[in-house]
Amino acid sequence: MSSSPYSGTVHLDEARRVAIFGGTHGNEMSGVTLVNLWMNNCAEIQRKGVDTKPFITNPKAVEKCSRYVDTDLNRAFTPENLSTPAGGDLPYEIQRAQEINRMFGPKGSPEAYDVIFDLHNTTSNMGCTLILESSKDHFNLQMMNYIKKAIAPASCLVLLNEHPLLKYSTSRSVAKHPVGLEVGPQPQGVLRSNIFEAMRVILKHALDFIELFNAGMHFPTCTVEVFRVADRIDYPRDANGNIIAMVHPTLQDCDWEPLNPGDPMFQTFDGKTIHYQGSCTVYPTFINEAAYYEKQQAFVTTRRETLVASSIRKA
Amino acid sequence: MSSSPYSGTVHLDEARRVAIFGGTHGNEMSGVTLVNLWMNNCAEIQRKGVDTKPFITNPKAVEKCSRYVDTDLNRAFTPENLSTPAGGDLPYEIQRAQEINRMFGPKGSPEAYDVIFDLHNTTSNMGCTLILESSKDHFNLQMMNYIKKAIAPASCLVLLNEHPLLKYSTSRSVAKHPVGLEVGPQPQGVLRSNIFEAMRVILKHALDFIELFNAGMHFPTCTVEVFRVADRIDYPRDANGNIIAMVHPTLQDCDWEPLNPGDPMFQTFDGKTIHYQGSCTVYPTFINEAAYYEKQQAFVTTRRETLVASSIRKA
Numbered sequence: 216m217s218s219s220p221y222s223g224t225v226h227l228d229e230a231r232r233v234a235i236f237g238g239t240h241g242n243e244m245s246g247v248t249l250v251n252l253w254m255n256n257c258a259e260i261q262r263k264g265v266d267t268k269p270f271i272t273n274p275k276a277v278e279k280c281s282r283y284v285d286t287d288l289n290r291a292f293t294p295e296n297l298s299t300p301a302g303g304d305l306p307y308e309i310q311r312a313q314e315i316n317r318m319f320g321p322k323g324s325p326e327a328y329d330v331i332f333d334l335h336n337t338t339s340n341m342g343c344t345l346i347l348e349s350s351k352d353h354f355n356l357q358m359m360n361y362i363k364k365a366i367a368p369a370s371c372l373v374l375l376n377e378h379p380l381l382k383y384s385t386s387r388s389v390a391k392h393p394v395g396l397e398v399g400p401q402p403q404g405v406l407r408s409n410i411f412e413a414m415r416v417i418l419k420h421a422l423d424f425i426e427l428f429n430a431g432m433h434f435p436t437c438t439v440e441v442f443r444v445a446d447r448i449d450y451p452r453d454a455n456g457n458i459i460a461m462v463h464p465t466l467q468d469c470d471w472e473p474l475n476p477g478d479p480m481f482q483t484f485d486g487k488t489i490h491y492q493g494s495c496t497v498y499p500t501f502i503n504e505a506a507y508y509e510k511q512q513a514f515v516t517t518r519r520e521t522l523v524a525s526s527i528r529k530a
Numbered sequence: 531m532s533s534s535p536y537s538g539t540v541h542l543d544e545a546r547r548v549a550i551f552g553g554t555h556g557n558e559m560s561g562v563t564l565v566n567l568w569m570n571n572c573a574e575i576q577r578k579g580v581d582t583k584p585f586i587t588n589p590k591a592v593e594k595c596s597r598y599v600d601t602d603l604n605r606a607f608t609p610e611n612l613s614t615p616a617g618g619d620l621p622y623e624i625q626r627a628q629e630i631n632r633m634f635g636p637k638g639s640p641e642a643y644d645v646i647f648d649l650h651n652t653t654s655n656m657g658c659t660l661i662l663e664s665s666k667d668h669f670n671l672q673m674m675n676y677i678k679k680a681i682a683p684a685s686c687l688v689l690l691n692e693h694p695l696l697k698y699s700t701s702r703s704v705a706k707h708p709v710g711l712e713v714g715p716q717p718q719g720v721l722r723s724n725i726f727e728a729m730r731v732i733l734k735h736a737l738d739f740i741e742l743f744n745a746g747m748h749f750p751t752c753t754v755e756v757f758r759v760a761d762r763i764d765y766p767r768d769a770n771g772n773i774i775a776m777v778h779p780t781l782q783d784c785d786w787e788p789l790n791p792g793d794p795m796f797q798t799f800d801g802k803t804i805h806y807q808g809s810c811t812v813y814p815t816f817i818n819e820a821a822y823y824e825k826q827q828a829f830v831t832t833r834r835e836t837l838v839a840s841s842i843r844k845a
């Protein structure tokens with residue numbers, strides 16, 4: 216037996232209650248379409264020993280085919296919002312966050328759902344990206360490892376957002392094991408077959424993993440490469456706050472590729488290049504995402520890191 | 531001298547008054563950004579003998595970064611809308627159409643602007659597309675020929691929409707010579723440097739053409755390849771009107787490429803292929819444009835045609 220700190224198997228509760236959220240952003244069509252399909256016919260997402268609930272989280276935004284109605288639902292699951300007294304005068308998404316928290320939570324409680332998959336699309340060239348909120352969730356890390364191996368040679372990257380300032384209060388954060396799935400590039404309001412099928416395949420493997428875990432399979436310790444959110448980079452602006460440059464053509468569509476100190480980053484409207492001034496190589500992602508203009512974000516930088524997942528088995 | 535009917539030079543009024551419209555759709559960022567730039571500094575669009583006015587047509591939609599506020603401005607320039615009594619209770623875009631018609635028209639009158647360029651983006655993979663509304667506008671046909679030659683080996687296609695039912699009442703239709711410019715692919719709400727620069731170059735050559743024409747240059751007869759709008763194809767739907775299929779992966783992004791009888795056209799969510807049933811080859815375009823879901827249009831078919839442009843010179 217190894218004496219490594221990772222050699223002991225961690226015993227975890229089985230994951231009986233699973234939800235699949237679509238329409239957290241109402242104009243991200245792959246998740247909206249898949250969840251609507253599965254609400255009509257759940258055969259594809261049924262697994263032995265798993266109760267899986269497909270759910271449209273922001274039906275009014277889906278109806279309007281807009282990201283949100285009053286405020287971003289995927290930033291709304293704060294302790295303040297979830298504990299404020301309910302009322303019809305609250306912004307729609309805050310009311311909705313409270314309902315979702317009642318149905319799938321309460322967040323942080325033993326009654327909360329075990330796993331929530333939240334399905335998103337991005338206009339960035341991110342491919343298939345799984346988003347985790349904790350580097351210490353060994354169940355999720357093992358799931359990432361399982362999915363990566365299952366879809367090879369296709370690839371699927373893991374974005375880890377546990378940044379103290381840039382982490383936000385997601386819809387999926389209601390669950391014990393929150394998993395974001397972000398697939399792109401796809402314009403808002405558009406459904407592309409390649410993006411739709413890619414998302415569908417990831418969900419298939421994710422549910423397979425849960426079924427195997429619940430059946431008692433042992434998952435030995437492994438490593439998982441993740442990209443940890445480091446910084447948010449805004450567009451260059453003039454004194455009035457107006458954007459004066461675009462993502463540089465050599466950076467556009469190059470999500471996950473190294474950006475080195477001195478590399479071109481933006482191009483001003485009068486043709487000047489603005490270079491990356493950081494002190495070390497980073498891996499940008501969410502490059503030129505439509506929804507992040509209003510969040511003053513041209514892209515986020517990440518650092519590549521290898522995490523160790525403990526060996527796990529059902530308790 | 532040739533006795534061809536095309537050999538006689540047509541003498542046309544010079545084109546003194548030119549407008550460049552951006553933001554007819556408020557979330558199509560190349561035109562919005564270029565027009566805003568040029569309103570601040572017009573040096574780039576100044577030409578000898580030409581008075582060029584950059585103009586944001588739908589400022590409220592630009593502010594919201596949405597296609598429109600109440601109704602599609604680019605369908606609003608109908609005789610009924612333009613002649614209805616003005617009033618604050620009219621939909622915003624109808625009021626705006628009336629204002630634009632007063633400033634740049636009246637449509638169909640001798641006082642109307644000579645040329646209006648209207649700048650659009652599409653989520654479809656259409657590249658640079660110039661849109662004409664008449665096969666008999668020899669000034670515009672000569673301009674198309676000039677631009678195509680000037681930007682070669684880059685390419686720029688001409689879409690001709692004079693379909694009796696599918697033609698619509700555009701913002702640019704206020705001018706004597708209306709020119710639409712549609713550049714893609716670009717998601718709504720996103721500014722991509724490659725699309726921005728492509729649009730900018732087309733405008734440069736278009737203005738150069740007008741300057742040369744006004745200076746008295748003779749443009750000999752020529753031919754122009756155009757794609758004439760033929761039919762609108764909707765997504766397959768169920769009995770309740772819900773979409774049940776996506777653009778087939780072999781058609782997606784293949785704007786302007788031949789679609790032959792029997793070719794795959796859609797893919798249903800359960801994996802079945804729907805084939806094109808037409809009787810002859812067509813050239814689809816506006817494939818999977820985000821804004822056309824609400825117009826029940828997956829793409830339009832076109833037929834390739836060669837038009838003859840008469841020789842022209844300033845009157």
Ligand SMILES: [Zn+2]
Nearest residue numbers: 240243335336
């Ligand atoms: Zn989203």
Ligand SMILES: [Zn+2]
Nearest residue numbers: 555558650651
């Ligand atoms: Zn448009």
